[in-house]
Amino acid sequence: MNNFLDATSFVICRAALSSLVIFLLAKITGPRQITQLTFLDYITGITIGNLAAEMSVNSDIPWYLPIIAMSLYTFLSISAAFITNKSINGRKILTGIPTLLIFKGKVIEKNLSKHNFDINDLLTQLRVKGYFNLSNIEYAILETTGDISVLPKENYRPTILKDISVPTTQSGLFANVIIDGNIMEANLRNMKKDRKWLDNEVSSRGYKIKDVILMTLDSEDNINIQLKNQKIKDDEDNYFL
Template identity: 35%
Template sequence: MIHELLQVDFWEMILRTTLTFFVLLTLARILGNKQLSQLTFFDYITGITIGSIAADIAGRSESAFLNGLTSLIWWSCLAILIAYIGLTSPSARVLFDGQPIILIKEGKIRKQSLKHARLNLDDLSMMLRKQGVFSMQDVNYAILEPDGQVSILKKEEHQPVTKKDLAIPTPKSVFLPSEIISDGKIVKKNLQELHVTEAWVQAQLKKHGIQSVEEVFYAEIQKDGSLFVSKD
């Protein structure tokens, strides 16, 4: 009797976990592709809550499956609704996501902004160091973004020199560097994006002494139209 009960629970858990997995995968695709570093606090909390609900559905047999699934889908719908409202209403976007806070303006630290952001000087120094700035004297503007990251504009004398500053001629990029051969097979989707034909690829390979695409493990088109080729 106990053996049969355990067997029923096992297959029930497998079914619940499998269904929850695919529902969660679908919802994740619908909710969007923000990276972890781009998430606002609301996005972060939403992700944790959805994950918690999904874990509860998959791992607890005493929880009603349909009730949990309804809760999971409804929470996701609310997140989508909030995102849509944020897209259509700037004031709502500020309410839901917050807005940037200027921590350093024209080289001067703004104490009130630090208090508003609940940061101290050590926090600010740490955030600057993560951006490769080790002296506040180098900073013209520092802005705390809604995702918790700090954007920095250095003072003019501390900004890196560009080719334009040195009047160095810069050739125009012809292509976006992209893979066109992977594991001996042509990546046709990328060829279409780049408006390049397979015949052109074959001609370029012959310049490298390669007669067949199958000989190539990886090939990438460079911005000047040349190929980087790695054989098997």
């Protein structure tokens, strides 16, 4: 019984101390939202959390050693923030730079691959942002936090239509009929189309199905085709440097 009480007291005291240390270190580094965390911030936070947990339950480790380690990781995070604020090259190395995923309506496949994205990941993120039709998007940018920023084309920028008395019609859903060179047979059937129609639409534009990374079709038969390996100029690729 005494051993149980001693162990419980040990854990309570260590947990309280580690919580206080984490609170103080968080105040030093400053508040940030989860979406603002860089990769280095994320790794540092996980490591400090593991050290705090180890400090709370491991009686073989002196209480001050995890505190020293957590303080060093906090100093590393603060130093990295200072470097990124003062040096462009340091920012590129430590946090990276935003990456264009869509440039002037064209999907940049090499930039998707660079960040382990595929076309389905991109479409999912765009739908979360409220963009179901790729042809409505002028630019999509992968931020260093992992979030995607979208700039729609001029005619599709948000407005409150009821304030300007413009009549509207409800848009239908868009079907992805080709993804990464593969035909989505079920989607094609749902849109009342067949393989012959698809072959004709693609070939009439001078393309081959295997070269298409994405083809969408809406209820009014509007088509948008994105090709694989579309290139942009070097100065445009480094737009955010």
